[in-house]
Amino acid sequence: MLNGNNLIHTTITAHSGCDDTLMNSLESVLSGINNRADIIEVDVRADKNGRLILSHNLDQERIYAGHAELIQVLEIFRTNKNICLNCDIKETEIIPSVLESAEQYQLSKDRIYLSGSVTPELLRQRPEIIEKCDIQWNIEEAMIPLVEKKLIADGKEYLRETLHTNPWEVLRDEVPDPDRYLPDLIKMAKDFSLTTFNMPLEYATDDRIRFFHNNGLKVSVWTVNDGEEIYRLLRLRVRNITTKKVKMAIKIKMDFLGFIEQEGRQKGDNRKNEFPEP
Numbered sequence: 001m002l003n004g005n006n007l008i009h010t011t012i013t014a015h016s017g018c019d020d021t022l023m024n025s026l027e028s029v030l031s032g033i034n035n036r037a038d039i040i041e042v043d044v045r046a047d048k049n050g051r052l053i054l055s056h057n058l059d060q061e062r063i064y065a066g067h068a069e070l071i072q073v074l075e076i077f078r079t080n081k082n083i084c085l086n087c088d089i090k091e092t093e094i095i096p097s098v099l100e101s102a103e104q105y106q107l108s109k110d111r112i113y114l115s116g117s118v119t120p121e122l123l124r125q126r127p128e129i130i131e132k133c134d135i136q137w138n139i140e141e142a143m144i145p146l147v148e149k150k151l152i153a154d155g156k157e158y159l160r161e162t163l164h165t166n167p168w169e170v171l172r173d174e175v176p177d178p179d180r181y182l183p184d185l186i187k188m189a190k191d192f193s194l195t196t197f198n199m200p201l202e203y204a205t206d207d208r209i210r211f212f213h214n215n216g217l218k219v220s221v222w223t224v225n226d227g228e229e230i231y232r233l234l235r236l237r238v239r240n241i242t243t244k245k246v247k248m249a250i251k252i253k254m255d256f257l258g259f260i261e262q263e264g265r266q267k268g269d270n271r272k273n274e275f276p277e278p
Helices: 027-036 069-079 091-103 120-125 125-133 139-153 157-163 166-172 178-190 206-214 227-235 246-266
Strands: 013-015 038-044 052-054 082-090 113-118 132-139 196-200 219-220 240-242
Touching: 013 178, 013 246, 027 038, 027 069, 038 069, 038 091, 038 113, 052 069, 052 091, 069 082, 069 091, 082 091, 091 125, 091 240, 120 125, 120 139, 132 139, 139 166, 139 178, 139 196, 157 166, 157 227, 166 240, 206 219, 206 227, 227 240, 227 246
Parallel strands: 013 038, 013 240, 038 082, 082 113, 113 132, 132 196, 196 219, 219 240
Antiparallel strands: 038 052
C-alpha cells in the first residue's frame, strides 16, 4: 500500500545477472541491493554434497566449482533487513532445505519468496511450506497436469517427459494461448491458498492480467527489460516485475508513483489509470 490509498505497490525484482553483472554471483546480489530493488532473485540447486548453490544450469557432475552458496547470500541479507529474497528453485526436492536455511538466518515469511519448480505434487504433500514463505507460483508448473491431458488426447504422450523436465519447450509450441486453462489455474491456486501467479512477459497480456485480478489473484511477470512494458505493467498494477534492468525499472517506478501521488493530491481518490508514455 502507498500512503493508505489502496494503491498496489508493485515490487521490482532484480533478476540474476542484473545490470550487466555475472549471473548468480554475489556481485549481482549486491548490485540489486545497491540499485534499490525490492527483491533479489537467485537460482538455487544442490551440489552432490547437499550444499545449496547458485546456478541456473545443471552440472551433470553436481560439483559446481566456483559457484556462490546460498548461505553467502543469506549472510548478506542478515545485514540488509529491508529487502526480500526470491529463490528460483531449480530442483523441487531442495525446497525444505532452502526454507530451513532461511529460517536459520532469520528471514521471516514476508522476506523469503519461492518461484520456479514449486510443483502441485509438492504443495499437496507438504502444505506446511505455504506457511513458511511467499510463493509466486510459476504458471508453467501449475499447467503441467492440465497440459498432460491435452498431450494424451492429441496422441503426443512422447512429450510428457519433456513437459516435466523442460516445460516451456513444450508449452511454447503446444499451448501458445493458455486462456482455456485460466479457470482451472485459478481454482488450483485458491485450493492451495496461493495468491500470485508468476508468468513470462509473453503470457502477460492486459486481458489475462485483468482476468486474474478480477478473480482475486495477483500477477508477477518475468523477465521485463523494456521500458514501455514496465510502464504497461505498472499501469495494470501487477504485483511484481522481474527485470535485469534494475536501475531503469526503479526510475520508471518512482516516476510512476510520483505521477499517481500528484494526481491524488489534485483529484482526491479519483486517480487516472493512465500514465504518459515514455
